[in-house]
Amino acid sequence: MSTPIIETRNLHKWYSGVHALKGVSLKIEKGQALGLVGDNGAGKSTLINILSGLHRQDEGQILLEGQEVDIRNPKDSMRLGIETIYQYNSMVPLMTISRNVFIGREPLKWSIGGFGILDEQKMREESVKAIADVDLHLRSPDALVGELSGGQRQGVAIARAMHFKSKVMILDEPTNHLSVKETAKVIGFVKGLKEQGVTSVFISHNMHHVFACCDRIVAMALGQIVLDKPVSETSIEEVSEKL
Amino acid sequence: MKRLFKLALQKPELASTLLLVLLILMFQILSGAVFLSIDNVRGVLGLLPETALVAVGVTLLMICGEFDLSVGSVFALMPMTMAVLVVAGVPFWLAVFLGLALCAFIGFVNGWITIKFDIPSFITTLGMMFMARSMTVVVSGGFPPRIKPGAVPSWIFTGFVDDGGLVRASVLWFVGIAVLISLLLAKTNFGNWVRATGGFLPAAAAMGIPSGKVKIACFMICSVLAGFAGMIQSLRLNSFLPALGEGMELQAVAAAVIGGTSLMGGVGSIIGGLIGATLIRVIDNGMVMSQIDSNWFKFAIGALTIFAVVGNAWLRRRGRAMQVETDK
Numbered sequence: 015m016s017t018p019i020i021e022t023r024n025l026h027k028w029y030s031g032v033h034a035l036k037g038v039s040l041k042i043e044k045g046q047a048l049g050l051v052g053d054n055g056a057g058k059s060t061l062i063n064i065l066s067g068l069h070r071q072d073e074g075q076i077l078l079e080g081q082e083v084d085i086r087n088p089k090d091s092m093r094l095g096i097e098t099i100y101q102y103n104s105m106v107p108l109m110t111i112s113r114n115v116f117i118g119r120e121p122l123k124w125s126i127g128g129f130g131i132l133d134e135q136k137m138r139e140e141s142v143k144a145i146a147d148v149d150l151h152l153r154s155p156d157a158l159v160g161e162l163s164g165g166q167r168q169g170v171a172i173a174r175a176m177h178f179k180s181k182v183m184i185l186d187e188p189t190n191h192l193s194v195k196e197t198a199k200v201i202g203f204v205k206g207l208k209e210q211g212v213t214s215v216f217i218s219h220n221m222h223h224v225f226a227c228c229d230r231i232v233a234m235a236l237g238q239i240v241l242d243k244p245v246s247e248t249s250i251e252e253v254s255e256k257l
Numbered sequence: 258m259k260r261l262f263k264l265a266l267q268k269p270e271l272a273s274t275l276l277l278v279l280l281i282l283m284f285q286i287l288s289g290a291v292f293l294s295i296d297n298v299r300g301v302l303g304l305l306p307e308t309a310l311v312a313v314g315v316t317l318l319m320i321c322g323e324f325d326l327s328v329g330s331v332f333a334l335m336p337m338t339m340a341v342l343v344v345a346g347v348p349f350w351l352a353v354f355l356g357l358a359l360c361a362f363i364g365f366v367n368g369w370i371t372i373k374f375d376i377p378s379f380i381t382t383l384g385m386m387f388m389a390r391s392m393t394v395v396v397s398g399g400f401p402p403r404i405k406p407g408a409v410p411s412w413i414f415t416g417f418v419d420d421g422g423l424v425r426a427s428v429l430w431f432v433g434i435a436v437l438i439s440l441l442l443a444k445t446n447f448g449n450w451v452r453a454t455g456g457f458l459p460a461a462a463a464m465g466i467p468s469g470k471v472k473i474a475c476f477m478i479c480s481v482l483a484g485f486a487g488m489i490q491s492l493r494l495n496s497f498l499p500a501l502g503e504g505m506e507l508q509a510v511a512a513a514v515i516g517g518t519s520l521m522g523g524v525g526s527i528i529g530g531l532i533g534a535t536l537i538r539v540i541d542n543g544m545v546m547s548q549i550d551s552n553w554f555k556f557a558i559g560a561l562t563i564f565a566v567v568g569n570a571w572l573r574r575r576g577r578a579m580q581v582e583t584d585k
């Protein structure tokens with residue numbers, strides 16, 4: 015086995031009294047599509063929020079390609095090549111698509127000390143390209159994200175993550191509240207990630223979705239991993255029973 | 258029709274511009290052509306940059322998702338501090354600098370407390386409104402300081418720049434600053450962060466934007482602009498009064514809202530705030546010139562504010578109902 019792209023060792027997290035993660039150790043191999051399932055409150059979001067820099071673990075280590083890393087904020091996480099797609103959290107509805115694609119990572123024509131003039135031309139061109147690359151066809155990068163459907167929005171979020179050459183893509187319930195057709199589209203995006211050699215972690219409550227696009231299933235319950243098997247060696251029934 | 262909606266949605270200041278033009282025409286007729294006379298325009302142009310600068314800062318802060326009720330008090334505190342320092346023998350420019358630094362500090366405190374303790378800025382700045390007003394009186398020691406006319410180079414801020422005595426330097430300062438803040442908001446990455454922070458805070462945070470710092474910076478800009486505006490007014494009148502700028506905070510919010518800025522943050526433009534501020538000045542002055550009972554002034558501003566918010570909310574709902582179509 016090669017070095018895992020991400021490894022967590024004995025992660026613990028307490029939220030004022032709630033022990034949300036109780037020693038989670040997980041190795042994710044390069045190129046894998048990992049499905050993370052578990053009941054409400056199992057600790058899935060807590061685990062990925064630690065990887066994406068929104069929260070910090072109280073105990074335990076994170077290793078990226080064998081090196082121990084310290085993820086203190088979302089910027090650190092993105093710099094390490096981890097991109098996260100949240101159910102609602104990652105787009106500003108009243109800003110345009112091209113602005114949303116580059117939030118926090120704007121290309122600048124000219125700058126001092128990190129502040130400067132936006133390269134709007136580049137933002138527009140590259141966002142059009144990034145969106146086309148994930149097979150999403152939107153008329154204009156100047157449309158407001160709030161005018162997009164839920165599925166299109168997730169598509170833009172995925173396009174953004176791809177544009178920044180992520181090594182690992184984490185998707186926390188990206189299909190919640192989407193129509194059947196839009197869900198199929200998002201599942202299609204996730205499948206596409208594997209073809210492009212991007213490692214992904216896909217969280218969903220819908221077993222069928224997870225089984226459709228992942229090659230390994232990890233189930234969590236009450237802050238611990240209770241099952242970890244390749245898709246081929248398990249079944250929806252077995253996983254459901256563990257939760 | 259659909260395109261018209263879209264345009265109105267993207268440029269909420271369009272409607273208020275139209276209203277402004279109509280009002281100017283109406284007052285010109287009602288006042289028997291006095292409204293657009295040189296003397297009256299001079300008067301309006303004297304006061305306008307001062308109130309509009311406050312509106313610019315408040316608009317920026319509101320786009321960032323926060324409020325500042327202390328601008329009226331800071332408007333008085335800055336010139337008072339500066340004048341007391343000048344009277345005490347501090348060189349003029351150093352006194353100006355110290356006055357503005359005090360404003361920046363007040364803005365920082367407003368922002369820091371709001372972020373650190375996670376409380377509504379409405380409350381933080383309400384407290385600061387009283388504190389800064391009180392400091393103004395204390396600093397003056399009960400006796401407004403007097404600066405001899407010509408003792409300080411106030412012409413740099415308030416002198417007339419044309420031979421006809423119509424446009425003061427303050428108009429140029431104001432235009433320059435407004436353009437600068439507009440560019441900051443529209444063309445820089447900082448502006449992008451301001452909109453993202455006010456537009457949807459969780460997204461801004463998830464994308465690694467230092468939202469707390471962005472907000473604090475906006476609080477500081479807002480306070481400094483209010484103080485600067487107060488200084489211009491005091492130098493123009495050459496009097497330093499502790500009661501200066503009372504009620505200004507709400508007029509600035511009204512100006513921003515009339516110009517299309519959302520109370521929820523994320524939406525708005527500097528030009529909108531300017532148009533809102535101009536509308537308020539035009540209504541104030543136009544009513545006097547047209548000999549309408551000026552007690553109706555606040556009524557008019559209040560009605561206009563409510564009308565603007567309702568109108569903008571309606572537009573936004575209409576806009577949301579229209580989805581972008583895909584090519585496929």
Ligand SMILES: Nc1ncnc2c1ncn2[C@@H]1O[C@H](COP(=O)(O)OP(=O)(O)OP(=O)(O)O)[C@@H](O)[C@H]1O
Nearest residue numbers: 029030032034052053054055056057058059060061
């Ligand atoms: N910010 C927080 N503050 C306090 N407690 C929290 C916080 N976030 C999560 N928790 C608690 O931690 C536990 C794990 O929550 P988590 O969100 O990780 O679960 P989840 O597996 O993602 O659930 P879901 O499927 O509902 O999204 C729950 O008991 C939850 O109440």
Ligand SMILES: [Mg+2]
Nearest residue numbers: 058059060186
């Ligand atoms: Mg969750």
